[in-house]
């Protein structure tokens with residue numbers, strides 16, 4: 001593959017409304033738009049870490065550092081014939097999955113464009129449309145959550161995920177079931193806020209027919225989750241605990257979950273995400289694509305990945321207007337039908353980047369060329 005330049009642009013974009021989880025309230029999104037240029041095409045990706053290491057250990061700053069110090073120089077120093085080579089190239093460097101993914105995903109987009117195909121096609125995805133859900137944060141009151149659920153159900157979203165934390169859990173789920181009925185496809189995400197000592201409460205949640213409960217226990221645990229899964233009929237879904245294909249193998253072997261949330265950033269890129277998808281499929285474990293409040297470029301990557309056939313549960317890839325007043329891509333990501341997004345058929349991610357919008361939110365920029373790095 002021809003790779004002539006890598007550009008990093010850090011953007012800070014205000015959210016339409018604050019988004020709160022058990023560990024953090026976000027009011028804006030800070031990320032790096034990575035572009036990889038070669039052969040007259042440009043591949044794009046977004047970094048997904050937060051500004052403080054509360055979801056995982058990475059931050060926007062650590063990603064910038066990893067990219068400029070190790071990952072971009074390594075990419076320029078190597079011969080890449082396929083994006084799968086990028087994850088092999090980065091494998092000896094420990095962790096830093098979100099940094100690796102930011103560059104690897106941009107290479108995937110460039111590859112698809114250079115090959116004259118869509119990213120979904122390059123990944124082997126067959127679906128023409130995908131079913132999607134929406135993630136609802138913790139709100140100042142249960143009533144606020146109910147208002148959000150009402151709005152997103154009206155927009156047709158096919159899965160409602162609500163964030164819970166100790167003190168804001170049973171009451172919320174009960175109120176949603178009472179107001180909207182037993183048929184609403186509902187799940188809860190605890191972002192690691194509980195421990196096995198909360199078993200009585202988690203067992204109470206079991207009566208509400210949730211599609212799943214996501215990451216109830218510690219961010220680095222798969223043992224206690226296996227113990228908990230044996231006590232619950234509600235499927236457990238792992239998010240924070242799954243970083244590598246080996247984590248998936250162990251979680252399946254132990255019975256730590258029945259569903260896995262695949263986030264491309266958390267697992268180090270599209271090649272690894274696809275491997276996890278395939279392994280889960282072999283074991284009859286359904287997967288869905290999680291989100292990190294991405295803008296359009298990240299959403300487009302998630303859509304392409306979700307076109308693989310074991311993504312059978314609607315993911316968190318909602319439309320652009322869920323979080324953003326203005327998009328950096330054209331067209332913005334819109335529902336093609338209630339609760340459905342179309343998988344683009346155009347080249348690469350299938351959305352174009354509006355440089356003017358990027359500049360509006362840009363706070364830092366750097367460009368890297370093989371010639372300057374190795375001069």
Ligand SMILES: O=C(O)CCC(=O)C1=CC=C[C@@H](O)[C@@H]1C(=O)O
Nearest residue numbers: 021055135290291292293294316
């Ligand atoms: O809409 C999205 O992109 C999903 C948002 C969401 O639920 C999450 C984003 C970032 C970190 C977490 O709080 C969380 C998750 O755990 O899935």
Ligand SMILES: [Mg+2]
Nearest residue numbers: 189214215239
């Ligand atoms: Mg989660």
